Amino acid sequence: MHDQWTFIAFFLPVGFLAAAVAIIAGRLLGPRKPNPIKQSTYECGIETVGEAWVQFRIQYYIFALIFVIFDVEAVFLFPWAVAYNKLQLYMVLEGVLFILILAVGLFYAWRKGALEWS
Amino acid sequence: MDFNFWDPFTWIGEWLLNLLVGWGLAETIALTLLRFAGAVVLALVLLLIGGVLFTWLDRKLSARIQDRLGPNRVGPFGLFQGIADTLKLLTKEDIIPAGADKIVFNLAPLLVTMSVVGIWAVVPFAPTLIGTDLNVGLLYIISVGSIGTLGIMMAGWASNNKFALLGAFRTVAQMVAYEVPMVVVLLVPTMFTGSMSVHAIVEGQSSLWYVALAPVAALIFLTTSIAELGRAPFDLLEAESELVAGFNTEYTGIKWGMFFASEFLHGLTISALTAAIFLGGWQGPGAEARPLLGFVYFMIKTMVVYFGVTLLRFSMPRVRIDQLLDLNWKFLTPLALAAVCVTAVAEKLALATNWSRLGVHIIANVGLLILTLGALWVRARMVRRRFETEQMRLAARSESAAD
Numbered sequence: 371m372h373d374q375w376t377f378i379a380f381f382l383p384v385g386f387l388a389a390a391v392a393i394i395a396g397r398l399l400g401p402r403k404p405n406p407i408k409q410s411t412y413e414c415g416i417e418t419v420g421e422a423w424v425q426f427r428i429q430y431y432i433f434a435l436i437f438v439i440f441d442v443e444a445v446f447l448f449p450w451a452v453a454y455n456k457l458q459l460y461m462v463l464e465g466v467l468f469i470l471i472l473a474v475g476l477f478y479a480w481r482k483g484a485l486e487w488s
Numbered sequence: 489m490d491f492n493f494w495d496p497f498t499w500i501g502e503w504l505l506n507l508l509v510g511w512g513l514a515e516t517i518a519l520t521l522l523r524f525a526g527a528v529v530l531a532l533v534l535l536l537i538g539g540v541l542f543t544w545l546d547r548k549l550s551a552r553i554q555d556r557l558g559p560n561r562v563g564p565f566g567l568f569q570g571i572a573d574t575l576k577l578l579t580k581e582d583i584i585p586a587g588a589d590k591i592v593f594n595l596a597p598l599l600v601t602m603s604v605v606g607i608w609a610v611v612p613f614a615p616t617l618i619g620t621d622l623n624v625g626l627l628y629i630i631s632v633g634s635i636g637t638l639g640i641m642m643a644g645w646a647s648n649n650k651f652a653l654l655g656a657f658r659t660v661a662q663m664v665a666y667e668v669p670m671v672v673v674l675l676v677p678t679m680f681t682g683s684m685s686v687h688a689i690v691e692g693q694s695s696l697w698y699v700a701l702a703p704v705a706a707l708i709f710l711t712t713s714i715a716e717l718g719r720a721p722f723d724l725l726e727a728e729s730e731l732v733a734g735f736n737t738e739y740t741g742i743k744w745g746m747f748f749a750s751e752f753l754h755g756l757t758i759s760a761l762t763a764a765i766f767l768g769g770w771q772g773p774g775a776e777a778r779p780l781l782g783f784v785y786f787m788i789k790t791m792v793v794y795f796g797v798t799l800l801r802f803s804m805p806r807v808r809i810d811q812l813l814d815l816n817w818k819f820l821t822p823l824a825l826a827a828v829c830v831t832a833v834a835e836k837l838a839l840a841t842n843w844s845r846l847g848v849h850i851i852a853n854v855g856l857l858i859l860t861l862g863a864l865w866v867r868a869r870m871v872r873r874r875f876e877t878e879q880m881r882l883a884a885r886s887e888s889a890a891d
Contacts, residue, residue, distance in 0.1 A: 373519075373523075374620045374621065374622050374623070375620075375622075376520060376523055377523045377526070377527060377609060377619055377620035378606075378609055378620060378622070378628075380523055380524045380527035380528075381527040381530070381531065381605075381606060381609045381619060381620075382602055382606050382609075382632075384527045384528050384531045384605075385531045385535075385601060385602040385604075385605035385606055386598050386599075386601070386602040388531050388532060388535055388601070388605070389535075389597060389598045389601035389602065389746050390598055392578075392742050392745075392746065393582075393594070393597065393598070393742055393743055393746065395578055395742070396577065396578045396579075396580070396582055396741050396742030396743070396745075397582050399578050399579045400578070400579055400580050400581045400582050400741055401579075401581050402581060402582070403581065404583075406586070408583060409583060409584070409585055409586040410585065410586060411585050411586070411587050411588075411647075411648055411649045411738070412585070412649060412651070412737055412738060413649070413650070413651075418587075421587055421648050423645075423648060426653070426657070433661060433664065433665060433813070433817070434664060436668075436817070437664045437665065437667070437668055440668040440671075440672070440821070441667070441668065441671065444668075444671040444672055444675070447672075447675055447828075448626075448627065448675065448678060448684065451675040451678035451679045452678060452682060452683060452684060453682070454678075454679040454682060454832070454835070455682045456682075459836050459840065462832050462833065462836050463833075465832060466829045466832055466833065469825050469828060469829055470829070472825070473822060473825050476817075476821060476822065476825075477822075480817070480818065485813070485814070485817045485818060486810075487809055487810040487813050487814075
């Protein structure tokens with residue numbers, strides 16, 4: 371168990387550092403001649419108006435809420451799936467019932483118009 | 489241990505371990521060092537393959553499909569095109585826009601690369617060649633894969649560019665949405681195997697590939713993977729006609745190259761995952777005893793899936809954002825939930841009644857398919873009716889206006 375995760379502990383930083391080395395190399399190898407026009411934010415060739423850090427109407431916050439519900443559901447279901455072979459039929463049916471209850475929730479959100487992108 | 493041509497991986501590992509122990513290192517330190525070396529080799533090979541070889545392969549394939557020649561100047565068949573491109577990207581000026589958040593701006597490509605490379609830690613290449621056999625492999629794949637979404641959001645936000653921000657918003661909406669059916673559908677192989685370890689899932693497919701037992705689940709997994717990858721027909725995160733280049737508009741040089749390389753590597757990743765989880769991974773005749781053969785089988789399966797994904801990419805038009813979310817929330821998510829329920833019941837039924845496991849699952853999946861098509865037919869008719877009555881009402885109104 372502990373040994374399995376040592377590889378991950380090496381692997382993720384190596385993936386991160388490999389990219390970092392490439393970017394630093396690019397920094398060192400490339401020319402550096404900054405000027406205000408080159409560094410201005412790209413806006414299809416016309417002058418940049420304001421900045422992008424303004425309040426947006428995020429259209430999908432309800433999607434995000436539904437996503438959280440279903441992701442948590444999946445986390446609950448994975449132990450059930452791992453233990454599947456040891457379960458009796460009625461336990462499996464209980465799992466199915468759990469999924470169906472969540473499906474009803476999805477259809478409720480659908481009927482309420484929460485799944486429309488507008 | 490004698491050299492065994494069919495299993496070079498174990499031999500190399502043991503040889504190196506013996507060498508290090510022979511130098512007087514404690515065995516635990518030697519093992520840790522070997523793991524570190526393995527991690528470095530795997531990550532670098534993957535980045536090279538993703539950045540250099542697969543850009544070439546992808547351009548050649550797209551050229552074939554679009555009746556062009558593709559790269560053919562640098563080296564034989566243009567094979568060194570990727571190297572030339574990398575050199576060019578390395579020597580380009582690194583422009584950071586004046587309004588950008590510099591730290592986050594630089595961090596984003598690193599996170600994206602790390603997330604894509606990180607998935608490969610649990611991919612079993614051969615019976616004896618796997619980064620690490622995590623017992624929560626599938627959850628690891630999902631969670632590390634989501635770091636990429638975070639990186640893309642960071643890139644879009646830190647650029648301080650409206651196009652980049654809009655592209656990132658779209659990407660997050662898309663990736664977050666398509667993760668739901670993907671996670672749900674991964675319950676199916678977990679149920680069959682009784683484990684979340686990818687290695688165990690591949691071993692569980694020795695007699696039957698899971699694609700035969702759960703074709704609907706396999707199809708949903710591939711579709712959602714392509715959507716997570718953000719390639720056509722789901723490539724509206726970089727819809728160039730609307731968003732310039734999407735979240736990476738402000739990136740130049742090798743930083744942009746990192747996004748590019750990780751996208752290509754991600755294409756290979758989803759092919760490898762589909763091959764491992766649903767197409768039997770390294771399973772094949774004689775693979776158990778000869779790991780090298782298993783490696784070849786795995787690569788062939790991965791390449792077949794990759795070719796399919798590429799073919800799909802160049803033959804499909806781009807979908808609209810509302811169509812994309814409709815497809816996910818109103819079609820794939822209910823279908824994935826239904827597939828899990830049907831498979832759970834069918835598997836128990838097959839065990840309880842001594843019927844053929846394959847037969848029960850095929851019948852269950854075909855039944856599910858017929859039900860789905862029926863539901864789609866009813867819904868399409870409803871939408872068409874509504875549209876027609878609307879049209880008739882509009883026509884009547886314009887007629888009365890003309891009078």
